[in-house]
Amino acid sequence: MTSTILITGASSGYGRATAQHFLDRGWNVVAAMRRPDPGLFTGALERLRTVRLDVTDEASIADARDAALAAFGGVDVLVNNAGIGLLSAFEATPQAALREIFETNTFGVMNVCRALIPHMRKQGRGGIVNVTSSTGMAPMPLVAVYAASKWAIEGFSESLAYEMERVGVRVRIVEPGFGPSTSFGANSAHRLEGLTPPPYDAFARAYFERMRDYPTNYTSEADVAEAVWRAATEAGNRLRYAAGADAELVADLRWGNSEADFLARVRALFVPA
Numbered sequence: 001m002t003s004t005i006l007i008t009g010a011s012s013g014y015g016r017a018t019a020q021h022f023l024d025r026g027w028n029v030v031a032a033m034r035r036p037d038p039g040l041f042t043g044a045l046e047r048l049r050t051v052r053l054d055v056t057d058e059a060s061i062a063d064a065r066d067a068a069l070a071a072f073g074g075v076d077v078l079v080n081n082a083g084i085g086l087l088s089a090f091e092a093t094p095q096a097a098l099r100e101i102f103e104t105n106t107f108g109v110m111n112v113c114r115a116l117i118p119h120m121r122k123q124g125r126g127g128i129v130n131v132t133s134s135t136g137m138a139p140m141p142l143v144a145v146y147a148a149s150k151w152a153i154e155g156f157s158e159s160l161a162y163e164m165e166r167v168g169v170r171v172r173i174v175e176p177g178f179g180p181s182t183s184f185g186a187n188s189a190h191r192l193e194g195l196t197p198p199p200y201d202a203f204a205r206a207y208f209e210r211m212r213d214y215p216t217n218y219t220s221e222a223d224v225a226e227a228v229w230r231a232a233t234e235a236g237n238r239l240r241y242a243a244g245a246d247a248e249l250v251a252d253l254r255w256g257n258s259e260a261d262f263l264a265r266v267r268a269l270f271v272p273a
């Protein structure tokens with residue numbers, strides 16, 4: 001039987017590439033986005049549905065789920081990919097920006113899980129793949145709010161994994177590194193103005209300089225699509241999948257060292273004095 005994936009934020013970047021990856025590998029794909037556009041994809045379009053879904057709008061989530069079930073009879077894997085970034089000094093981050101990030105990156109993921117879990121539980125099988133970030137395990141400076149929104153989903157997913165395995169549903173986390181090829185930076189940039197004020201200027205500039213010289217390649221859309229594929233299809237109990245060489249570097253530092261060594265290595269590599 002053909003498996004079905006529903007992926008949020010499939011209009012661009014990692015989400016679009018992941019949707020195309022699963023379509024190319026013979027899955028039914030429900031590509032969920034705020035402004036549906038089937039023209040984004042190529043290939044076996046009879047196995048594709050583009051549906052409207054805003055993760056902050058529960059009615060749109062229910063409609064998207066119902067459309068997926070009507071089209072393909074079930075959803076085997078849910079990928080929570082939709083997300084927005086924020087680069088800011090915390091003290092300069094308005095409450096409205098903080099809430100916008102959490103509404104999308106944190107409560108949005110929970111909204112979509114809540115809508116799909118009853119179906120997967122009754123089905124007795126399925127997978128949930130939550131796309132967080134390398135900052136969800138190894139936060140760099142000036143992303144405190146973004147890291148908090150993703151870190152919340154790390155804890156949510158780890159707990160949910162135990163809860164769901166009893167009913168045949170696997171929960172996994174994909175942690176992408178920085179993807180300069182996606183529109184993430186540009187989409188985050190309009191939130192940046194005034195968010196690194198003068199007392200942070202020199203620090204922010206020195207930090208961005210270091211990030212330009214990252215010791216590995218950055219993450220590509222193909223890296224994330226492949227990591228989601230593995231997270232969706234591999235057997236076993238693995239929880240976290242770092243995606244991209246830069247994410248793998250910090251994952252190795254994080255999980256292969258004591259906390260003191262990890263923090264010292266991150267400071268030495270990335271954080272200006």
Ligand SMILES: NC(=O)c1ccc[n+]([C@@H]2O[C@H](COP(=O)([O-])OP(=O)(O)OC[C@H]3O[C@@H](n4cnc5c(N)ncnc54)[C@H](OP(=O)(O)O)[C@@H]3O)[C@@H](O)[C@H]2O)c1
Binds near residue numbers: 177185
């Ligand atoms: N690129 C990076 O550096 C990076 C690094 C680590 C993790 N990530 C994570 O990877 C995921 C994908 O990011 P990307 O790099 O592919 O960025 P992107 O190209 O900006 O794509 C983000 C997607 O999320 C969608 N989205 C935003 N708010 C939404 C909402 N309220 N409801 C539904 N969809 C919404 C966007 O839809 P619209 O087209 O409608 O705006 C877009 O499809 C995000 O969770 C992000 O946090 C990215």
